[in-house]
Amino acid sequence: MPAPRVSVRTRIFELEMVLAGAQPPVRRRVQVPGEIDLAVLHEVVQSAMGWTNSHLHEFEIAGRRYGIPDPDWPSQDVVDETKGKLFRLVEQGDRFGYVYDFGDNWTHEITVEKITGAEPGVRYPRCVSGEGACPPEDVGGIWGYEEFQAVMADPAHPDHDERLEWARGSFDPHRFDLDETDRALQWLAWRPLAPVS
Known part of the structure; x- marks a missing residue:
């Protein structure tokens, strides 16, 4: 299946992801197309933070839980993350949670810092800053x-x-390599908006 294409109507969400309670701080600032669903955002968090996607996860947005519903436990009230588009769930300034590994309980606080238009020729998702090792x-x-x-x-x-x-x-708990982190997101890349000629 071909990669989705960024268009002139694509809104880019700049998200700050902070690993709650970590010292030294562990955070990443990423830019993602607003049309991605939460299943793709999960992959963005995993790749940008440096996790290995070896455990269960869940988002909490406005009091609702999103993840992978378990058919054996329908009463868990978890909304299928593939049905939740980022731009429909959050706005600039909103905060929401992401928990990875229900045993270790790695809680991430995600803030929508800003929403902008796409830049021509830029690959999204991308990491634009960060600090601390996963x-x-x-x-x-x-x-x-x-x-x-x-x-x-x-x-x-x-x-x-x-x-x-x-x-x-x-x-090294202080280690962060922006280029390495950004490369880890390449596999999720949308085709960029064509440069204006």
Whole structure:
């Protein structure tokens, strides 16, 4: 299936995504077409933050939960995320939540910072800024992440070598690479608006 195309009518939503409670702060600012559904926004969050899409997730917008409904639990009252278009659910200034991994409970606070027109020749979605490294998967949520960082910072800690190996030799909680993060979103790219000639 060909990638969707950005048009002159496409509204671009600039979203700030903050991992709640993380120290040092972990945040990303992304720009996405407003016509994407929440299933695609889930992929944007995963790719931009650095998660591996290994666990369940859910959005909460204006008191409603959006995700992947479980046919075995119809009473859960979860709206199918593929049926929720971003531009129909939020406006500039709105805030909403995204939870990833119901065990570790990584809560993300997402703010619609601004809504603009598309720039000719620009690929969307794209990451325009950020800070902080994504915590390792399955580290135990915010509390486990704090402990993980303390162990990593103390070479004398009895668990240091084990955690270092688990982190594949190093982990810098302050690391953020804009180009690397933006490249992680390329697989979701819409065809850009043609430059004006």
